[in-house]
Each structure stands twice: as C-alpha cells, then as structure tokens.
Amino acid sequence: MRVTVSELTRLATRILTAAGVSTSDAAAVADSLVRSNLLGHDSHGVRRLPGYLRQIHSGQIDPRAVPEAERTRAGSVVVHGRRAFGQLAAHRAVRELRETTAHTGSGIATIRDCNHVGRLGEYVETLAEHDLVGLAFGNADPTVAPHGGAERRLGTNPLAWAVPRAQDEPPIVMDWATSGVAEGKLAVARERGERIPEGLVLDRHGRATTDPGDFYTGGMLLPFGGHKGYGLSVLIEIVGGLLSGTGIGTGYRGGFGTVLLAFDVEAFLPRHEFRAHTERFCAELHDTANAEGHAEVLVPGEPEERTRRERERDGIPLSEAVWQELHALPRE
Numbered sequence: 656m657r658v659t660v661s662e663l664t665r666l667a668t669r670i671l672t673a674a675g676v677s678t679s680d681a682a683a684v685a686d687s688l689v690r691s692n693l694l695g696h697d698s699h700g701v702r703r704l705p706g707y708l709r710q711i712h713s714g715q716i717d718p719r720a721v722p723e724a725e726r727t728r729a730g731s732v733v734v735h736g737r738r739a740f741g742q743l744a745a746h747r748a749v750r751e752l753r754e755t756t757a758h759t760g761s762g763i764a765t766i767r768d769c770n771h772v773g774r775l776g777e778y779v780e781t782l783a784e785h786d787l788v789g790l791a792f793g794n795a796d797p798t799v800a801p802h803g804g805a806e807r808r809l810g811t812n813p814l815a816w817a818v819p820r821a822q823d824e825p826p827i828v829m830d831w832a833t834s835g836v837a838e839g840k841l842a843v844a845r846e847r848g849e850r851i852p853e854g855l856v857l858d859r860h861g862r863a864t865t866d867p868g869d870f871y872t873g874g875m876l877l878p879f880g881g882h883k884g885y886g887l888s889v890l891i892e893i894v895g896g897l898l899s900g901t902g903i904g905t906g907y908r909g910g911f912g913t914v915l916l917a918f919d920v921e922a923f924l925p926r927h928e929f930r931a932h933t934e935r936f937c938a939e940l941h942d943t944a945n946a947e948g949h950a951e952v953l954v955p956g957e958p959e960e961r962t963r964r965e966r967e968r969d970g971i972p973l974s975e976a977v978w979q980e981l982h983a984l985p986r987e
C-alpha cells in the first residue's frame with residue numbers, strides 16, 4: 656500500500672503526542688522519520704515508532720525533555736540531549752552550528768545523553784543547505800565484529816558528509832553505516848524473508864551466513880570493505896564515543912555518541928566558486944563512460960532525490976505489517 660507524506664506525518668505525530676510528546680516536538684520527530692521513508696531509507700522511518708514507544712515506557716527516552724546547548728569555547732558546543740528524542744538533540748546541534756559558524760567559520764558539536772538520531776544525512780544536508788560543509792558521525796551499541804574478529808565490538812557507526820552544489824541543486828549527501836549493512840535493513844530483509852549477500856553477517860560461531868536471522872541469534876555484522884571500513888569505524892568509535900561521553904569498548908554506556916562538524920568554505924575560497932567547481936565536477940562524473948552492467952553514474956544523494964520525487968508523486972510504500980502495527984498504537 657502507498658500513503659501520502661501528509662497522512663503518514665499526521666499519523667506519526669498523533670502516535671507521539673499520545674505518548675506524551677509535545678505537539679511541536681512530535682511534529683519534528685515525525686518529520687524526520689517520514690523524511691527517511693520519503694528518501695527510501697524505510698529502515699529509519701516510521702517503523703521505528705513502536706521501538707521508540709517501548710523506550711519511552713522503559714525510561715530510555717524522556718518524551719518531555721528539552722535538549723540544551725553549552726558553548727565550551729569558540730566554535731565548540733556540547734548539546735545535552737537529556738534523553739530527549741535524538742532527533743531533537745541533533746536539530747539543536749545543527750542550529751547551534753549554524754549560529755557559531757557565522758562567527759567562527761567552523762564549529763564542532765557533540766551530543767551527550769543522546770538517543771537514536773535516525774538518518775544522519777538529514778543533519779548534514781541541512782548544514783549544506785545553509786552553505787556549510789557538514790560532517791556527522793557517531794558510535795552506537797556494539798553489533799559489529801572487528802576485521803578478523805568474531806565478537807561484537809563496534810557500533811554500526813554511521814558517517815554522513817554533505818557539501819553544497821549549485822544554488823538550484825540539492826546538496827551532495829554521502830550517508831552510510833560503516834557496517835556492510837545497516838541493522839535496520841537487516842530487520843527489513845528478515846521481515847520479508849529475504850536472504851542477504853555474503854560478507855555482511857557472521858553467525859554466532861563466526862561463520863559466514865546469508866540468513867539475516869542469524870544476526871538476531873547471537874551473530875554479528877561485519878564492517879564494509881574489510882580493513883578499510885573497520886579502520887574508519889574504529890576512529891568513529893573513539894572520537895564519537897569519547898567526545899560525547901557515550902564511552903567505548905567495555906566502557907560503552909549506551910546511547911548514540913554523536914559528533915557534528917561544520918565549516919564555511921568562504922574562509923578558503925568564495926562560496927560561488929566552490930559551488931561552480933563542485934557542479935562542474937558532478938557533470939564530469941555524470942558524463943563518465945559506463946562500466947559493464949551499469950547504465951549511469953550518480954553523485955551521492957541523487958538516489959534519494961529520485962526516490963523523493965517518485966514517492967512525493969505516488970506515495971510512500973508501507974508493508975501491511977508496518978501499517979497494522981502503527982494503527983495498533985495509541986494515538987491522539
């Protein structure tokens with residue numbers, strides 16, 4: 656079935672307000688979730704709502720908490736997430752970075768006591784829409800084995816990075832987990848009864864498997880790209896975990912150790928030149944001869960833009976199971 660953006664946003668907002676979230680915060684969280692669906696990342700969309708409600712009931716999410724910001728020095732901000740929805744804390748960090756970069760040219764924000772922030776790309780995309788280069792990364796609960804290992808030691812540790820293109824083009828947005836597959840996508844594959852490609856998951860005995868269910872019975876994810884993705888994940892774990900206070904290794908205390916960085920290219924070259932060079936480079940990438948089995952070359956962010964246009968026109972596809980699950984939740 657297909658649902659319009661406004662219908663899904665209304666439903667998500669009503670579910671959140673019934674769970675004790677203020678109308679404006681509920682609308683902001685609902686917008687973030689529905690935007691993930693709109694861009695094709697259903698794993699980070701409204702299917703997260705039942706889990707979020709369980710976290711409200713367990714006390715992990717405080718539905719009334721308001722994140723606060725503390726400037727620790729020029730260009731450095733600590734956002735106290737106060738166990739509010741991670742999306743609200745990340746929105747606050749983005750607002751702080753926009754303000755601080757207006758004075759300092761660059762800024763870094765970390766978020767303490769942060770819950771799941773959802774799709775990391777949203778935050779760097781907003782920074783790039785405001786003429787900034789934005790980076791975001793963070794560590795999460797250990798589900799990934801180190802390269803060569805067969806125990807959970809690292810989070811899926813996503814990294815997102817966005818830069819402005821020409822004025823009338825959406826930014827380039829690179830946004831992915833450093834595991835070969837994001838856990839949410841594994842859950843979707845399991846729900847659909849699909850197999851997954853080899854090299855993404857080990858079972859609990861450390862053996863390669865194509866059954867997504869093996870992850871949920873003590874298995875583990877693998878980093879993408881062997882030692883390369885692993886190295887990136889180690890650094891995200893350390894910087895994300897230590898700067899945000901989430902902790903690392905046996906000291907990991909739960910939550911999402913989020914770090915966001917932003918800088919204004921104007922400190923190095925005029926913005927219009929940056930945009931023009933970037934746009935020209937995108938055109939060169941598009942014009943690249945196609946490799947066998949490929950029909951085109953895209954720039955990061957373009958697959959999501961295409962999905963957005965298609966889903967705005969035809970509605971967001973939702974499985975009957977997710978639709979029923981959402982309608983079984985209390986709503987105002």
Ligand SMILES: NC(=O)c1ccc[n+]([C@@H]2O[C@H](COP(=O)([O-])OP(=O)(O)OC[C@H]3O[C@@H](n4cnc5c(N)ncnc54)[C@H](O)[C@@H]3O)[C@@H](O)[C@H]2O)c1
Pocket residue numbers: 696699771772773774775776795811812813814815828829830831832833835836837838840911952953954955956957958959
């Ligand atoms: N909050 C968390 O704890 C957490 C943890 C892990 C992942 N995530 C989120 O999960 C989402 C999905 O992550 P993922 O690892 O499955 O991402 P993915 O593998 O789907 O990769 C998405 C990225 O690759 C780009 N891309 C895809 N196909 C392309 C092509 N043909 N040419 C050029 N670029 C292309 C997209 O534009 C996008 O930037 C992300 O939004 C991530 O932030 C969140």
